[in-house]
Amino acid sequence: MAAQVPLIPVGLEAARRESHEAGMCDVEEAALQRETRLRLAKFNSMRGKEVKPGEFWDVVVITAADRQQELAYQQQIADKLAQKELPLGVRYHVFSDPPGPKIGNGGSTLYALHCLQQTYPRELETFTVLLIHAGGYSQRLPNASALGKIFTALPLGNPIYQMLELKLALYVDFPGNMNPGVVVTCADDIELYSGGDFQVRFDRNGIIALAHPSTLSIGTTHGVFVLDPPGHTYQDLEYRTCASYLHKPSVQKMRQSGAVNTRGDRSGPHLASEVVYTDSLFYMDHGTARLLTGFFQELGDVGCEIDAYGDFLQALGPDATLEYTENTANVSKAESKLIEVRKKIYFLLRGTPFTVIALNKSKFYHVGTMEEYIYHLTDDPVLGAELGFQSSVFSIFPDRDENGRVCVIQSVLDTKTRVSPCSVIEYSRLGPDVSVGKYCIVSNLCINSRSNIPDKTFLSSISLMIDGRPMYATILVSTEDDLKKNVASLADLKSLRIFGRSFLECLEVWGLGSSDRLFSGDEKSLSLWNARIFPGCVTLQKSVEVALEMLRGLHGQPSASVDGVKRLSIEEILAYKDVKDMLNYRKMLSKEIASEGQKEMLDG
Known part of the structure; x- marks a missing residue:
């Protein structure tokens, strides 16, 4: 085969290089992999069983963006408990943010703590609580938009792990090694670590944070701890005092603050x-x-977007100052009361004991974008080895050597289906004449007709209920598209791009005009997210067929105009989503795959 230019985006190529530069030697990597597998095995032994007091979390809380998302999460958790995919005897809750302005994960933390206090007024202070922030609509990973990024599927486990199970597995040792309290985490990251002879213990007053050694470049997009000098003996796991915390600092700021550590x-x-x-x-x-x-409770209403990391942790440490409270660079919308609320939090938390556990042999992975999702599930040999990822899990799919870098999750593929390397197929049924290119995400689809899905294509169908009638919509974009980018007016639409081309050019190919009615929601925010271009039809098959027609048109092949087809934006698709129907479709696939597996065992 002729050599080809890799399709990996520049940003991910840099991330791979940085990961290698800050990587571990083979012995240390083996230790991390061994401890990770032990945690997975321990969690597997708990799935579907009643856990004993102190053996697991007393309470697991997932935050949601709104009431609709809350109901979707609750339904999925109920299904998991019924199917014995989670430990039993645990109090699982979903709390959605109150109506009003976006409050960020800091506001969600405050509201979730309030809800817990209302629910368990007497018992709460004896509980170990895991609080997972999963609100938001996953605009950078839209196959997780309908059912939530905490329910993103992974090529691991039986039954299949989603991010929820993985988080619970990786944190399985925490409840037995902590004082009653609350652990706060996010839904789209993975933390692996080797503690050697030591365990992570949350047994000190105040706030304790985990810290991972990273390159300076990675530090500019995360929170960075300014740690006091270490002791004389190197340990895999060290408790360090923290002078201050920097939120997404520049390299210059890191150096000036003394945050940079060297081999010395x-x-x-x-x-x-x-x-x-x-x-x-x-x-x-x-x-x-x-x-x-x-x-x-004193505030009554958060009313602005605050961050559980940037606004809580920056108030801690003896060197913390009020300076950060007026920096709104990382806020999507700076409400008028933001600075006032930040200052109140600073004075509230100032002086709180602050400890950092430096995990010198650890890894931090983010899986919140389409590019990251594809890379980590198909092309990242390190994470795949650490977690035991498989190229095909709980699927009907021929195991061919050339497809070693393909990821197929709970899907039914014909023996003649062609899937190129570095593509993810989940919850789908693909026929014999379907060809999937490189670096694609195919989700919740049913394709039986002859179809060619080009490289870097995202294709996903979602069940809808509109005015009491079932419908289906199919989202088609490039895995490199920025769905969040918005322009202020129709005159600026030429700067929007989809599939690497001008948005206006694509509209012309599809026979669509650029009127005000093309976009849903706030007219001041025109983006691919709220562009009414995605086909909604009465059958799943028809919706997918129209989407494929649109793809063919972009590649110079004959295609029909979609002007007469009902068109929806992703924003509207999520508002009309039918969670029950989507989960029923997945259950149907699951039964078919299980039945086929039993048949093969009998035949064998």
């Missing part, structure tokens, strides 16, 4: 010459949680 600081032989310690999850004791709950 004996940060470990596996690290790059210069590293910083970046954040992931953190623990707070119930005393601190009580402070925040009281603050929320």
